[in-house]
Amino acid sequence: xxxxxxxxxxxxxxxxxxxxxxxxxxxxxxxxxxxxxxxxxxxxxxxxxxxxxxxxxxxxxxxxxxxxxxxxxxxxxxxxxxxxxxxxxxxxxxxxxxxxxxxxxxxxxxxxx
Amino acid sequence: xxxxxxxxxxxxxxxxxxxxxxxxxxxxxxxxxxxxxxxxxxxxxxxxxxxxxxxxxxxxxxxxxxxxxxxxxxxxxxxxxxxxxxxxxxxxxxxxxxxxxxxxxxxxxxxxxxxx
Numbered sequence: 001x002x003x004x005x006x007x008x009x010x011x012x013x014x015x016x017x018x019x020x021x022x023x024x025x026x027x028x029x030x031x032x033x034x035x036x037x038x039x040x041x042x043x044x045x046x047x048x049x050x051x052x053x054x055x056x057x058x059x060x061x062x063x064x065x066x067x068x069x070x071x072x073x074x075x076x077x078x079x080x081x082x083x084x085x086x087x088x089x090x091x092x093x094x095x096x097x098x099x100x101x102x103x104x105x106x107x108x109x110x111x112x113x
Numbered sequence: 114x115x116x117x118x119x120x121x122x123x124x125x126x127x128x129x130x131x132x133x134x135x136x137x138x139x140x141x142x143x144x145x146x147x148x149x150x151x152x153x154x155x156x157x158x159x160x161x162x163x164x165x166x167x168x169x170x171x172x173x174x175x176x177x178x179x180x181x182x183x184x185x186x187x188x189x190x191x192x193x194x195x196x197x198x199x200x201x202x203x204x205x206x207x208x209x210x211x212x213x214x215x216x217x218x219x220x221x222x223x224x225x226x227x228x229x
Contacts, residue, residue: 032216043115043203043220044156093216098144098163099207101218103156 004088009108018075020107022088025069033064033071036087038106044087048073075109083111116140117221119204125227126194134189134224136204145187146218147179148203156203162187163209194228201225 005023012018024033032051036044048055048062050071055062061074075082085106091099117138126132138145147159161169162181176198178190187204205218 034217041201041223041225043117043205043223044218045115045220046217049216098146098161098168098209099216099218100158100161100169102158103148105153105155 003102004090004104006086006088006104006107008105009110011110011112012078013112014079015077018078018082018109020073020075020086020088020109021070022073023070024088024090027068027090028092030092031068031090032093033062033068034089034091034101035060035062035073036089036103038085038087044103047086078109078111080111080113082109084109115219115221117204117206117219119202119221119224121224122222123225123227125229126191127229128194128196130194131190131192133191134202134204134226136187136189136221138185138187138204138206138219138221140206140208140219142206142208142219143184144207144209145181145184146205146207147187147189148205150201150203150223151197152200160189191226194226196228199226199228 034049035047037047038044048060050062052064063072085108087106089101091101120135144163148156150156159173160179165181180188201223203223204221207218
């Protein structure tokens with residue numbers, strides 16, 4: 001499983017765009033990049049997933065350069081409710097019927113009024 | 114509401130007690146997982162069940178005993194725990210075949226366990 005490195009914490013003011021970058025230098029050819037969000041005392045929640053280039057959904061955008069050794073989660077115009085821990089995961093699609101992924105420490109995002 | 118429920122949400126138990134955590138998924142998924150999340154540590158995968166069969170056991174102490182009677186239910190039986198076992202225990206589920214090229218795990222809210 002590829003190891004990921006991301007900042008431990010970030011602060012941002014409300015209304016700003018937040019970019020969280022994750023390094024995964026030993027990503028394998030078939031690995032996908034997935035981001036989860038976790039609020040205190042809750043389980044993680046899927047945000048976005050991609051393989052290469054750019055992916056956008058109603059919540060965030062994910063930018064993946066051509067070498068795929070890093071990825072950037074972009075949250076547009078954050079609000080106080082976006083205060084959470086954000087995890088970057090790298091792993092294979094389900095194999096043998098299930099997924100095996102590794103969560104790191106994550107990035108604790110604090111949104112300031 | 115993720116479609117994965119866990120009970121109880123909070124549990125306090127002594128080191129000599131026996132208790133069980135319950136997880137239920139209403140999503141029709143084939144795989145279910147137990148994770149442990151201790152303070153300031155990453156989520157640790159404990160067990161994986163796929164179609165009721167245990168496929169992963171990440172060197173978890175025998176005082177944790179999982180049970181998966183069917184694809185919708187997962188239990189974690191606890192006995193003679195230690196204070197360092199206090200943590201948030203999370204259950205998750207996933208399906209083998211993705212929808213729209215999306216592979217994700219759906220997590221429950223967790224059980225906050227305190228061992229005294």
